[in-house]
Amino acid sequence: xxxxxxxxxxxxxxxxxxxxxxxxxxxxxxxxxxxxxxxxxxxxxxxxxxxxxxxxxxxxxxxxxxxxxxxxxxxxxxxxxxxxxxxxxxxxxxxxxxxxxxxxxxxxxxxxxxxxxxxxxxxxxxxxxxxxxxxxxxxxxxxxxxxxxxxxxxxxxxxxxxxxxxxxxxxxxxxxxxxxxxxxxxxxxxxxxxxxxxxxxxxxxxxxxxxxxxxxxxxxxxxxxxxxxxxxxxxxxxxxxxxxxxxxxxxxxxxxxxxxxxx
Amino acid sequence: xxxxxxxxxxxxxxxxxxxxxxxxxxxxxxxxxxxxxxxxxxxxxxxxxxxxxxxxxxxxxxxxxxxxxxxxxxxxxxxxxxxxxxxxxxxxxxxxxxxxxxxxxxxxxxxxxxxxxxxxxxxxxxxxxxxxxxxxxxxxxxxxxxxxxxxxxxxxxxxxxxxxxxxxxxxxxxxxxxxxxxxxxxxxxxxxxxxxxxxxxxxxxxxxxxxxxxxxxxxxxxxxxxxxxxxxxxxxxxxxxxxxxxxxxxxxxxxxxxxxxxxxxxxxxxxxxxxxxxxxxxxxxxxxxxxxxxxxxxxxxxx
Numbered sequence: 328x329x330x331x332x333x334x335x336x337x338x339x340x341x342x343x344x345x346x347x348x349x350x351x352x353x354x355x356x357x358x359x360x361x362x363x364x365x366x367x368x369x370x371x372x373x374x375x376x377x378x379x380x381x382x383x384x385x386x387x388x389x390x391x392x393x394x395x396x397x398x399x400x401x402x403x404x405x406x407x408x409x410x411x412x413x414x415x416x417x418x419x420x421x422x423x424x425x426x427x428x429x430x431x432x433x434x435x436x437x438x439x440x441x442x443x444x445x446x447x448x449x450x451x452x453x454x455x456x457x458x459x460x461x462x463x464x465x466x467x468x469x470x471x472x473x474x475x476x477x478x479x480x481x482x483x484x485x486x487x488x489x490x491x492x493x494x495x496x497x498x499x500x501x502x503x504x505x506x507x508x509x510x511x512x513x514x515x516x517x518x519x520x521x522x523x524x525x526x527x528x529x530x531x532x533x534x535x536x537x538x539x540x541x542x543x544x545x546x547x548x549x550x551x552x553x554x555x556x557x558x559x560x561x562x563x564x565x566x567x568x569x570x571x572x573x574x575x576x577x578x579x580x581x582x583x584x585x586x587x588x589x590x
Numbered sequence: 591x592x593x594x595x596x597x598x599x600x601x602x603x604x605x606x607x608x609x610x611x612x613x614x615x616x617x618x619x620x621x622x623x624x625x626x627x628x629x630x631x632x633x634x635x636x637x638x639x640x641x642x643x644x645x646x647x648x649x650x651x652x653x654x655x656x657x658x659x660x661x662x663x664x665x666x667x668x669x670x671x672x673x674x675x676x677x678x679x680x681x682x683x684x685x686x687x688x689x690x691x692x693x694x695x696x697x698x699x700x701x702x703x704x705x706x707x708x709x710x711x712x713x714x715x716x717x718x719x720x721x722x723x724x725x726x727x728x729x730x731x732x733x734x735x736x737x738x739x740x741x742x743x744x745x746x747x748x749x750x751x752x753x754x755x756x757x758x759x760x761x762x763x764x765x766x767x768x769x770x771x772x773x774x775x776x777x778x779x780x781x782x783x784x785x786x787x788x789x790x791x792x793x794x795x796x797x798x799x800x801x802x803x804x805x806x807x808x809x810x811x812x813x814x815x816x817x818x819x820x821x822x823x824x825x826x827x828x829x830x831x832x833x834x835x836x837x838x839x840x841x842x843x844x845x846x847x848x849x850x851x852x853x854x855x856x857x858x859x860x861x862x863x864x865x866x867x868x869x870x871x872x873x874x875x876x877x878x879x880x881x882x883x884x885x886x887x888x889x890x891x892x893x
Contacts, residue, residue, distance in 0.1 A: 333695035340692055344683040344720065412681065421679030421736070424643045425696050426669035587645060 334427055338439035347408040351443055354401045355450025362389045363458040370466045381469045382476045385459055390484055393451075394542040396520060398488060402495050403516040405443060410436070410503035419588025429583040437575055440500060444492050448485040455481070487545040487564065494538035494567040497574030504582060535563045538570050595621050595744050595776040596642060599652035603634075603641055611637050612800030614651065619778055619793070624770050626787035627780040628887055629797035635780045636676060638797070639748050642778075643673055655744065669697070672742035674750055678733025682722040686713055686732050689721060693736050707735040710765060726753035734762065738769075745769070747779040751786060759783070763790055784887055796887065815886045816853055823849040823862070824875040831866050853878060 342348045366373050366385060377384040413419050422432055456476055463471025495516075502512040519539040526534045527543075530551035534540045544552065544563045554562040596619035604610040612634045619625045629635045640646045642653060644664045653660040655667045680689050690704045708714045711731040721729065730753045737745060745766075751759045763786065769775040781787050787794070794811050796804040804811070825831050828849055835842045835849075839862070843850050851862060859876070866873060 330696065330698050333698065337692045337695050340684065340688055341681055343688065412683070416679065416681050416683075417677060418679040418681060420640075420645055420675055421693075423645055424668060424671075424673050424675070425693065426665045427696050428665065587647065 330427065331431070334431060335435050335438060338435050339442075341412055342409065342443075345408070345412060347405060347412065347443075350401070350405055350408060351446050352450060354405070354447045356454045358389055358393050358397055359451065359455040359458040362392055363462055366462055366469070367465065370462075370469055374466075374469050377469070379470060380474045381462075381471055382459060382474055385462075385471075386455075386477065386480065386484075389455060390488075390546045391543075394488065394491075394546040398492065398542050399495060399520065399539055400516060401447065402444060402492055403499050403513060405447075406440060406496065406499040406503045407509040407512050409440065409443070410500070411509050413588075414507045423588055429586070430579065433579050433582045436504075437496075437500060437578075440496050441493075444489060444496065448489055452481055452485065484546065487560075488542060490560065490564045491541035491545045491567050494541060494570035494574075497571040497578070498538060501574050501578035501581065504578065504586060536566060538567060541567045593620060594654070595619050595623075595656060596625075596778060597652075597654040597657075598642075599654070601638075601641065601649060601651035601653060603637065603646065603649040610800060612797070612802075615797075615800075615802050617795060617802065618805065619776060622770065622774040622776055623793045624766065624777045624791045625779070625793045625795060626791035627778065627795050627797065628784065628787065629780075633797040634800050635797055636748055639673075639675055639746055639778075639780065642746060643668070643671070643675065645675070669740065670743045671746060672737035672740055672744070673746040673748075674733045674737045675746075675748045677752075678729050678736070680721045680729055680732060680736075683720065685718050685720055686724070686728075686735075687717040689732060690717075690736060690739060693739050697740050699739060703739050703741075707738045710738060711735040712761065727755055727758050730754055731758070731762075741773070743775060745775055745777045745779075747777065749781055750779055751781060751783060759786060766790060811886065816855075818886055819853045819878050821851045821853050821859055821862075821876065821878050823851065823866075823873065825849070825866060826872040826874070831869075831871050834865065834869050834871075835862060 362385065365388070366381075373381065373384065413422070423429070459471050459476060462469055463473075499512055499516070502515060503509075506512060516539070519537075523534070523537060523539045523543075526537060526540065527549060530549070532551060532553070534549075534552065535544065535554055541563050544554075545561070556562070557565055560568075596617060598615050598617040601615040601617070602610065602613050615638065617638070627635055627638075637646065641649055642655065642660070644660055644667075655663075656670060658667065660667060681692070684692075686708070687704060690707065691701075693699075694701065694704055704717075705714070708717050711734055713728065713731050713735060716724065716728055721732065724732065730750070734747070734750060737747065750766075751762055754762060766777055766779075767790065770777055779787075779790075791808060793807050794804065795802055804814070823831070824847075828844055828847060831849055832842060832844050835851075839851060841852050851859075853859075863873060863876060
């Protein structure tokens with residue numbers, strides 16, 4: 328336990344000067360910037376549609392954009408880049424010759440990934456609010472400056488999105504450790520996203536068992552979709568937690584028993 | 591701690607069930623020795639080093655380090671061991687100091703260890719440069735610095751002078767000798783630079799096709815070297831000398847206009863020379879050939 332915090336901190340040092348760190352920053356910035364650009368170019372139409380308080384529509388546009396593909400691919404890409412640091416630099420063998428248990432190494436990786444995704448949402452909030460006020464300053468008729476954003480909704484959406492992300496984090500940590508080639512986990516994500524679209528188009532209620540759809544299900548409810556609310560979370564978010572535990576346990580077992588780095 | 595820092599007991603390993611990289615290796619590395627591990631490419635040197643560090647699972651036979659089995663004491667053993675396996679494992683997006691910090695934090699060492707190893711390896715001026723801007727030699731030095739961070743009792747180095755310039759090779763050699771003499775650090779190293787190993791090691795192991803064909807001290811190796819070497823003599827009449835010596839030394843031969851006599855001891859050489867001079871022959875040249883580590887290595891590892 329004495330080495331727990333120092334060894335965890337090394338994971339944050341490792342992403343210095345790497346694209347993984349820039350991706351976290353860009354990930355939080357890109358969607359608010361893109362939605363702000365759309366609002367800016369179609370402001371007359373949006374001002375009419377949004378009514379007096381534009382923050383609700385701005386939030387809906389941003390969250391729907393975030394949840395359909397954006398966050399999924401952000402997490403997939405970040406996981407690939409983060410784990411590729413060890414493969415690219417041939418450092419697995421160095422890690423395994425240090426006096427630190429494999430279980431601890433795996434736990435550090437999982438915790439770091441969760442922290443990175445939390446950072447992504449934490450960066451998204453100020454960027455999103457700043458973009459709203461910037462739009463208000465540039466286009467006063469949108470009335471952004473006259474109202475305040477719904478911070479409670481923003482925080483709630485972030486929490487639900489984060490819980491929905493857990494399943495993909497678990498799956499892609501295992502894939503990124505198992506496959507040195509980054510293309511494989513990305514290809515899996517592309518294929519699963521196509522399946523997700525097909526499930527939506529087919530109005531399949533089984534979509535609640537499909538982790539790649541959880542982000543969207545946390546933000547919007549399709550017309551065909553019904554689920555129970557169990558305690559504080561909807562059904563699919565419990566499944567997301569379940570998938571996370573399942574894949575992390577499987578990954579832990581595989582990593583500590585079979586994984587020997589890049590031989 | 592016992593006599594042996596590294597001890598393997600009938601160690602057998604193969605990457606799959608059909609192939610065997612090496613079979614029943616009994617390696618013995620004494621405390622405070624500098625053990626040079628040699629073998630042609632593909633002999634299994636790096637594989638053995640990886641096994642000693644617990645990087646490869648599924649072997650048969652025992653591996654003991656510091657008198658304790660690797661299985662079950664891995665972390666304790668690794669805390670006393672520094673290593674450099676093949677190419678140095680470095681985070682190229684980070685500076686040299688950051689790379690050292692990572693190892694330092696995981697090992698729970700004081701930050702001043704970083705400056706100590708930077709000084710030892712001559713990297714102080716480049717410590718804050720990103721590793722992707724380092725030359726191959728600098729990366730090798732940084733890899734060595736990482737291995738030296740915990741002031742290890744055992745250093746396992748796979749090709750430690752790869753990519754270093756002649757001055758760098760001399761510096762690293764002197765550093766290793768210093769660590770061994772001053773701190774009693776046991777050093778187990780493999781290298782293809784046999785001339786370098788010759789200047790450094792106190793013990794040698796030679797691996798060929800997965801078999802440890804020689805293991806012993808430098809004195810034992812020297813004895814074999816002498817047994818295997820040849821004395822070459824050139825006189826004003828080599829044919830006449832051959833006739834003279836053939837009666838008492840049937841192994842004498844004439845090869846490429848030189849007399850070749852298998853080396854036995856220095857007294858025999860003196861006796862040979864005296865006989866030739868007393869018989870009226872003039873000696874132009876007497877020299878021993880095939881007397882270095884490279885030639886003994888070639889002889890031992892050739893088919």
